[in-house]
Amino acid sequence: MPASIEDVAKLAKVSISTVSRVLNRRNVVNAATRERVEKAIRELGYRPNVFARGLMLRKSNIIGLVLPDLHGEFYSEIIRGANEKTRQLGYHLTVSAAIESDDSHDIVAAVANQGLVDGLIAMISETNAGITDALATVDVPLVVLDGDVSGARHDCVVIDQSEGAAAMMNHLIKLRPGRPVIFVGGNETNLDSIDRLKAYRAAMSGAGLAVADEHVFHLDYDYQTAFDLGVEKVAEWSRIGASVFAANDEMAAGVIDAAIDAGLNVPDQLPVVGFDDTRIAQLTRPRLTTVHVPMAIMGASAVELLLQRIEDPKRPSTKMTLQSELVVRESCGAAVKIHQPGLRGIS
Amino acid sequence: MPASIEDVAKLAKVSISTVSRVLNRRNVVNAATRERVEKAIRELGYRPNVFARGLMLRKSNIIGLVLPDLHGEFYSEIIRGANEKTRQLGYHLTVSAAIESDDSHDIVAAVANQGLVDGLIAMISETNAGITDALATVDVPLVVLDGDVSGARHDCVVIDQSEGAAAMMNHLIKLRPGRPVIFVGGNETNLDSIDRLKAYRAAMSGAGLAVADEHVFHLDYDYQTAFDLGVEKVAEWSRIGASVFAANDEMAAGVIDAAIDAGLNVPDQLPVVGFDDTRIAQLTRPRLTTVHVPMAIMGASAVELLLQRIEDPKRPSTKMTLQSELVVRESCGAAVKIHQPGLRGIS
DNA sequence: CTGAAAGCGCTTACAG
DNA sequence: CTGAAAGCGCTTACAG
Numbered sequence: 001m002p003a004s005i006e007d008v009a010k011l012a013k014v015s016i017s018t019v020s021r022v023l024n025r026r027n028v029v030n031a032a033t034r035e036r037v038e039k040a041i042r043e044l045g046y047r048p049n050v051f052a053r054g055l056m057l058r059k060s061n062i063i064g065l066v067l068p069d070l071h072g073e074f075y076s077e078i079i080r081g082a083n084e085k086t087r088q089l090g091y092h093l094t095v096s097a098a099i100e101s102d103d104s105h106d107i108v109a110a111v112a113n114q115g116l117v118d119g120l121i122a123m124i125s126e127t128n129a130g131i132t133d134a135l136a137t138v139d140v141p142l143v144v145l146d147g148d149v150s151g152a153r154h155d156c157v158v159i160d161q162s163e164g165a166a167a168m169m170n171h172l173i174k175l176r177p178g179r180p181v182i183f184v185g186g187n188e189t190n191l192d193s194i195d196r197l198k199a200y201r202a203a204m205s206g207a208g209l210a211v212a213d214e215h216v217f218h219l220d221y222d223y224q225t226a227f228d229l230g231v232e233k234v235a236e237w238s239r240i241g242a243s244v245f246a247a248n249d250e251m252a253a254g255v256i257d258a259a260i261d262a263g264l265n266v267p268d269q270l271p272v273v274g275f276d277d278t279r280i281a282q283l284t285r286p287r288l289t290t291v292h293v294p295m296a297i298m299g300a301s302a303v304e305l306l307l308q309r310i311e312d313p314k315r316p317s318t319k320m321t322l323q324s325e326l327v328v329r330e331s332c333g334a335a336v337k338i339h340q341p342g343l344r345g346i347s
Numbered sequence: 348m349p350a351s352i353e354d355v356a357k358l359a360k361v362s363i364s365t366v367s368r369v370l371n372r373r374n375v376v377n378a379a380t381r382e383r384v385e386k387a388i389r390e391l392g393y394r395p396n397v398f399a400r401g402l403m404l405r406k407s408n409i410i411g412l413v414l415p416d417l418h419g420e421f422y423s424e425i426i427r428g429a430n431e432k433t434r435q436l437g438y439h440l441t442v443s444a445a446i447e448s449d450d451s452h453d454i455v456a457a458v459a460n461q462g463l464v465d466g467l468i469a470m471i472s473e474t475n476a477g478i479t480d481a482l483a484t485v486d487v488p489l490v491v492l493d494g495d496v497s498g499a500r501h502d503c504v505v506i507d508q509s510e511g512a513a514a515m516m517n518h519l520i521k522l523r524p525g526r527p528v529i530f531v532g533g534n535e536t537n538l539d540s541i542d543r544l545k546a547y548r549a550a551m552s553g554a555g556l557a558v559a560d561e562h563v564f565h566l567d568y569d570y571q572t573a574f575d576l577g578v579e580k581v582a583e584w585s586r587i588g589a590s591v592f593a594a595n596d597e598m599a600a601g602v603i604d605a606a607i608d609a610g611l612n613v614p615d616q617l618p619v620v621g622f623d624d625t626r627i628a629q630l631t632r633p634r635l636t637t638v639h640v641p642m643a644i645m646g647a648s649a650v651e652l653l654l655q656r657i658e659d660p661k662r663p664s665t666k667m668t669l670q671s672e673l674v675v676r677e678s679c680g681a682a683v684k685i686h687q688p689g690l691r692g693i694s
Numbered sequence: 695c696t697g698a699a700a701g702c703g704c705t706t707a708c709a710g
Numbered sequence: 711c712t713g714a715a716a717g718c719g720c721t722t723a724c725a726g
Binding site for chain 4: 697700702709
């Protein structure tokens with residue numbers, strides 16, 4: 001049985017009120033008594049009971065992070081960034097993710113309503129009917145990652161994909177003027193994929209290039225399906241002098257491997273680029289030209305935003321935009337030296 | 348202000364005791380009143396206050412997971428497995444990891460002593476003075492991953508590395524009888540690396556092969572350092588007909604890339620194999636022959652063990668051993684068809 | 695089967 | 711600057 005505030009009070013010969021004051025508002029109490037109390041605390045190894053505190057303060061110092069999934073580098077970087085910042089600011093982080101059987105919306109609601117967390121960070125990768133409702137039931141401060149769910153009263157952190165994607169497209173178009181660019185996207189409803197497709201179309205039409213329907217694909221962000229698509233298509237793509245713009249690094253890796261298996265030289269016979277700049281981007285051969293997305297920073301920024309709101313619930317809701325950035329490596333075929341982005345990109 | 352148990356009691360015209368009973372021991376209360384109470388709960392959207400409950404029950408339904416690091420597939424799989432099982436059993440998971448400035452031992456202590464978690468899962472990848480002390484201060488149920496910290500009274504989940512590592516070594520030795528095998532390990536003090544080195548030595552001496560000191564390396568599990576080492580050594584290794592046994596997939600990838608950059612054919616001129624069977628193993632070309640380690644299962648098993656102990660604190664402490672398994676792909680040069688392990692391996 | 699009451703360990707006005 | 715007391719929202723013997 002751990003020591004309680006009463007034990008401390010007894011040992012220090014003061015009331016529990018005074019012990020509590022030493023704990024919470026140190027300066028209010030006389031230096032001599034304070035030292036006596038602190039000594040007692042040390043001797044007893046006293047730590048305030050989290051539940052009793054939470055009951056009075058209505059505060060747990062725990063924030064929740066809900067992700068659509070837990071696979072892969074992308075999410076683990078977000079967790080890493082969030083975890084570090086959370087600890088640094090004296091909070092704790094609980095992580096939840098959608099698992100096969102349940103929808104991420106349910107989880108958002110579940111985590112928020114269970115009454116444990118002081119606030120919630122939710123990554124929304126698709127917008128649909130359910131999600132708006134689910135978010136509406138959240139009655140704690142909320143920061144939305146990625147999904148810019150309009151109209152709602154909460155903070156959000158988004159990646160400005162358009163800039164990086166546009167830079168990438170222009171890069172590709174400049175390398176092979178007038179040639180087609182194949183877009184290999186994620187799910188049709190995925191917000192990131194939608195943004196990236198939009199930038200793709202804008203750049204194409206900006207360069208006076210038509211976008212053929214059969215040059216736009218919607219897969220699932222996975223290596224394997226991209227590989228399978230590649231097996232079927234790379235020969236043709238190469239023949240027409242196309243480049244491939246994949247909406248994440250994994251799919252880019254899949255297409256590259258399919259191309260190599262087909263005996264093609266990447267990038268000479270088929271340039272392929274990715275998105276995200278995960279660890280994989282440096283493991284493929286050729287190394288991936290991709291767009292760097294500051295994932296850890298996204299996690300950390302979300303935590304900062306959330307804690308600011310928890311402390312001041314009526315501050316105006318803010319939207320933080322992080323910049324993405326073109327990283328030229330080998331898979332595009334540009335004769336440019338490799339550029340390694342550091343930890344920058346907060347706007 | 349959310350509804351309290353008193354609001355429910357009033358609406359249902361019963362005492363709070365009865366409401367509490369409906370919540371906790373449904374069958375004790377008369378069916379008619381129970382229904383009245385449940386209706387009131389529904390109408391009010393009542394949810395018990397977690398802190399008040401925790402204060403009485405001394406239980407939070409939260410378990411902590413402490414990892415040495417949060418980078419990479421390996422850890423994210425553990426989190427995924429733990430998260431899924433935790434939710435499934437009605438608990439919550441908080442995740443912490445060592446960050447640059449602090450030692451994982453401090454974190455174990457910090458998380459355990461803050462009094463929030465009902466139990467703790469800690470991954471111990473090195474054994475040293477500090478760790479035993481830190482573990483001793485933990486006064487909640489504890490499950491140790493990987494590190495078989497002897498003498499302590501807690502459960503643990505370990506990977507039987509020796510079997511997989513031995514299978515791998517025998518496989519390599521059979522492919523190139525009498526030729527040297529290079530060991531590229533992690534930190535000298537890393538427990539996994541130590542185990543794998545031990546299996547390496549055993550297999551070598553079992554085959555009557557001497558182990559030259561200059562054939563054993565201790566790096567840091569990272570792609571880049573392995574790549575750098577490879578740049579320097581692959582030519583020589585290839586010349587003497589050696590194979591490379593790396594202690595994780597990332598380092599194997601680094602060596603492979605260095606070999607390819609040096610114009611060598613892998614596996615023909617230099618077989619290279621990895622360990623862990625992370626996602627990377629299927630992204631390298633040639634695909635990695637490696638040892639499958641059931642990471643998600645490790646996380647899930649730890650949760651199960653922990654919750655069993657929380658429910659029955661005096662059950663005998665158990666040690667769960669998960670089997671690792673050789674996965675033959677391309678990087679070793681064996682003409683064997685690819686074997687994909689499923690989710691097996693619990694012993 | 696049900697209710698009144700004590701108590702879990704804190705914080706915070708309210709007096710002094 | 712300090713203490714006595716009320717109260718946060720629950721659970722659980724204890725009576726009835």
